[in-house]
Amino acid sequence: MTLTVNAEKITKRFGSKTVLDQVDLQLSPGEILGLIGPSGAGKTTLVKAILGMEKLDGGTAQVFEQTMPNRPVMAEIGYMAQSDALYQDLTAKENLLFFARLMGVPHDQLAPNMAYATELVNLTADLNKKVVAYSGGMKRRLSLAIALIQDPGLLILDEPTVGIDPELRQQIWAELKRLKDQGKAILITTHVMDEAERCDQLMLIREGIDLAHGTPQELKDRYGVATIEQVFLKAGRLQDENQSNR
Numbered sequence: 001m002t003l004t005v006n007a008e009k010i011t012k013r014f015g016s017k018t019v020l021d022q023v024d025l026q027l028s029p030g031e032i033l034g035l036i037g038p039s040g041a042g043k044t045t046l047v048k049a050i051l052g053m054e055k056l057d058g059g060t061a062q063v064f065e066q067t068m069p070n071r072p073v074m075a076e077i078g079y080m081a082q083s084d085a086l087y088q089d090l091t092a093k094e095n096l097l098f099f100a101r102l103m104g105v106p107h108d109q110l111a112p113n114m115a116y117a118t119e120l121v122n123l124t125a126d127l128n129k130k131v132v133a134y135s136g137g138m139k140r141r142l143s144l145a146i147a148l149i150q151d152p153g154l155l156i157l158d159e160p161t162v163g164i165d166p167e168l169r170q171q172i173w174a175e176l177k178r179l180k181d182q183g184k185a186i187l188i189t190t191h192v193m194d195e196a197e198r199c200d201q202l203m204l205i206r207e208g209i210d211l212a213h214g215t216p217q218e219l220k221d222r223y224g225v226a227t228i229e230q231v232f233l234k235a236g237r238l239q240d241e242n243q244s245n246r
Ligand SMILES: Nc1ncnc2c1ncn2[C@@H]1O[C@H](COP(=O)(O)OP(=O)(O)OP(=O)(O)O)[C@@H](O)[C@H]1O
Pocket: 014, 019, 037, 038, 039, 040, 041, 042, 043, 044, 045, 046, 082
């Protein structure tokens, strides 16, 4: 089967610091891949490398078999960044319309796509409010609706559920599962361990290195522990020990 994302040997440095060191990442249609790792590990940088938003020091990123950066391919990716990129003085509806047009949503699809995306994130009643009056969680929800607006084949979500209450988080995950079952590929970064457990594949990144990847069960078996949180802690400890033994 054709890979949706094929990133090979991604290397990125900021100044003298290597933030990603030859990281490979493959994502297939119908798969949810979770990137987990401590703050500063390189998750967002890897996401941006795949989107073609970072100039690489090594390696290549392909999405839908096209080398990134590639503008037409960007329009086929639903991307939710960690910080919300919203127009504060516009209403939520105006923001959605703006991004839908930018992403080339056909005119006859605008109304149904907007209804679907806003219902999913529970914002239908607040659509005509200006974003400046939104809470932090509402802004996250609007950003997620924007990522979904053009019904993309690939969704890249950088910590999508920060500031979102547990009930809505469950609804969002149910929807991600439905999208995956439709054959969409989903790449998600998270610090929430029970979300990591729901991914088909996980990649544990630490200090720019792919420390371990596999299904949640494979990782737990490999490290002989019961939870992904314990995988995370044990893999980190082993990395530190290896480094101090060098
Ligand atoms: N534009 C930049 N210039 C210099 N350093 C940067 C830049 N962007 C990121 N970094 C550094 O690269 C490293 C990786 O950052 P990145 O944002 O990818 O981490 P992360 O794993 O996504 O962290 P978090 O979980 O906190 O979001 C960090 O040390 C960060 O300070």
